[in-house]
Amino acid sequence: MDFGFTAEDEAFRAEVRAWFSEHREGAQDRRAWERTLGKAGWIGLGWSEGGYGNRVATLTQQVVWAEEYARSGAPARSGHIGEKLLAPTLLxxxxxxxxARFLPAIAVGEELWCQGYSEPGAGSDLAGVRTKAERASDGTYRITGQKIWTSLAHEADWCFVLARTEPESRRHHGLSFLLVPMDQPGRIEVRPIRQMTGTSDFNEVFFDGAHAHAEHLVGDEGAGWKVAMSLLGFERGVSTLAQQVGFAQELGSVVRAAVRSGAVADPVVRERLVRQWAELRVMRWNALRTLGSSGDPGAPSAAKLLWGGWHQRLGELAMQVRGAEASVGPREWAPSSPYELDAAQQLFLFSRADTIYGGSDQVQRTIIAERVLGLPREPKGVV
Incomplete structure (x- = not known):
């Protein structure tokens, strides 16, 4: 498949590579890095409406930017939740x-966001949200409840929260989409969740009467499910192609490890390596095929099923080619510090969650079964 990058796209690619070559060495502090990206005009590519973004960019140029970012070795973005999820939802x-209030601050890298969706009893079943938002006499909302698996909540300035504004409502009815400032001591508490890798990028967030202004209700009160589902549709797209660049780099590392260890001499290992390579190519063509399309409810679910399982199998393969030494951890580590894991161990442990977060495999299969194949709906319990 020829995706059709034009001469203008390739000139844009050269500009992007030159910029990274000059600036990525100073990208240590992630918040400062967001400001550097914003100052150079790299946040908000393709936000054509209203001039809120920094640059006008075609869809293919957005692909170029995402791929070159992944290749550059620059740090993981801390502003991607605001840029890639909230911004298109607000648009x-x-x-x-x-x-006017929120998009310019995202575009210059000044305000960071987190996502208040999942709850202890409503992870993949988002319609089971129990967090409440009650309208006070002054017109503001008072939010009470708990969110979990909240990425980057410890760094975020704001959180978009899905909460129940109609007390007797059930399932996806009576939910509202609220923009909530995180700087509310005594009303919002963030507790890091230690992962198998020893890091704490996820958090529990507790709301105890946290305030949200009425003008920060997105969409109509009680119609938050529509907004929330729209946001999830933006979660996969151009960023998927950048993710695949990272996957290709990881696969290359596994191949080199197989050569060094001699595991590549095993025909079973060779078959698994070739299969991983071929499946990654299929994922790329599928992503390009569906890029910019809308109205296909099964496409995001199919993509998530593909990459989640693929990445998990790559983690298992990384451990296999390393042999016995892969099971040996650091000799000493402090309980309060990240573990000293090598790249293969890090990949294996982190990828165990790939088939759960972002919508579990079971949920994705249910979406495909009901919305694409037209099979009978899954029975729902009373919430």
Missing amino acids: AHGSQGQK
Whole structure:
């Protein structure tokens, strides 16, 4: 398949590579790095409406940027939740006041966001949200409840929260989408969750009467499910192609490890390596085929099923080619510090969650069964 990068796209690619070559060495502090990206105009590519973004960019140029970012070795973004999830949601559903207030701050890297969706009893089953938001006499909302697996909540300035504003409502009815400032001592508490890798990028977030202004309700009250589902549709797209660049780099590392250890002499290992390579190519063609398309409810679910399982199998293969030494951890580590894991161990442990976060495999299969194949709906319990 020829995706059709033009001469202008390749000139844009050269510009991007030159910029990274000059600036990535100073990308240590992640918040400062967001400001550097914003100052150079790299946040908000393709936000054509209202001039809120920094640059006008075609879809293919957005692909170029995402791929070159992944290749550059620059740090993981701390502003991607605001840029890639909230911003397109506000462009689609937000008021003019909300766009004017929040989009420019995201575009210059000044305000970071986290996502308040999952809860202890409503992870993949998002319609089971129990967090409440009650309208006070002054018009503000008072939010009470708990969110979990909240990425980067410890760094975020704001959180978009899905909460129940109609007390007797059930399932996806009566939910609202609220923009909540995180700087509310005594009303919001963030507790890091230690992962198998020893890091703590995820958090529990507790809301105890946290305030949200009425003008920060996105869409209509009680219609938050529509907004929330729209946001999840933005979660996969151009960023998927950048993710695949990272996957290709990881696969290359596993291949080199197999050569060094001699595991490549095993025909079973060779077959698994070739299969991983071929499946990654299929994922790329599928991502390019569906890029920019809308109205296909099964496409995001199919993509998630593909890459989640693929990455998990790559982690297992990384351990296999390393042999016995892969099971040996650091001799000493402090309980309060990240473990000293090598790249293969890190890949294996982190990828165990790939088939759960972002919508578990079971949920993705249910979506495909019900919305694409038209099979009978899965029975739902009473919440």
